Amino acid sequence: MGVWSVGEGHWHVGYYEGKYCIEAIGFENEEGTWDVFFNHLDDEDVLKLFGTEYEIDNDFGVLIFKTKDHEEAQTKLSIWVETILFPFLNNK
Numbered sequence: 001m002g003v004w005s006v007g008e009g010h011w012h013v014g015y016y017e018g019k020y021c022i023e024a025i026g027f028e029n030e031e032g033t034w035d036v037f038f039n040h041l042d043d044e045d046v047l048k049l050f051g052t053e054y055e056i057d058n059d060f061g062v063l064i065f066k067t068k069d070h071e072e073a074q075t076k077l078s079i080w081v082e083t084i085l086f087p088f089l090n091n092k
Contacts, residue, residue, distance in 0.1 A: 013073045015081045022081055025060055026073055033068050036077070037061045038085075049088050 013036065015022040026034040039061025046054065046062050055063040064080055067073040 011070065011073075013070070013077050015077055020081075022077075022085070024064060024073075024077055026067065027060070029066075033066050034073060035063055036065050036067060036073055038064045045088075045092075049084070 010025060010027045011034075013024050013026060022040070024036050024038045026036040029035050037057055037060040039059075041049065041062065046056070050062060057063070065073075065076050067076055
């Protein structure tokens with residue numbers, strides 16, 4: 001599944017199944033939860049995947065979900081990759 005790299009105020013979560021190495025980065029927010037961003041899509045693909053309703057950070061990418069901890073982030077990333085990202089990429 002994922003390998004965690006924990007830094008001050010942020011961490012990395014990954015999907016490492018088969019030939020895939022897909023990573024996202026989480027940042028602690030003011031509410032004490034975490035915002036997880038994915039930065040491996042171009043602007044056109046972000047628009048196709050998320051429509052016009054998304055939050056984006058110029059450095060870290062599009063916000064894909066919020067989470068309370070590392071374990072939940074890993075679960076959510078795996079689900080997001082398998083149910084949203086892979087189908088999108090396979091239909092391009």
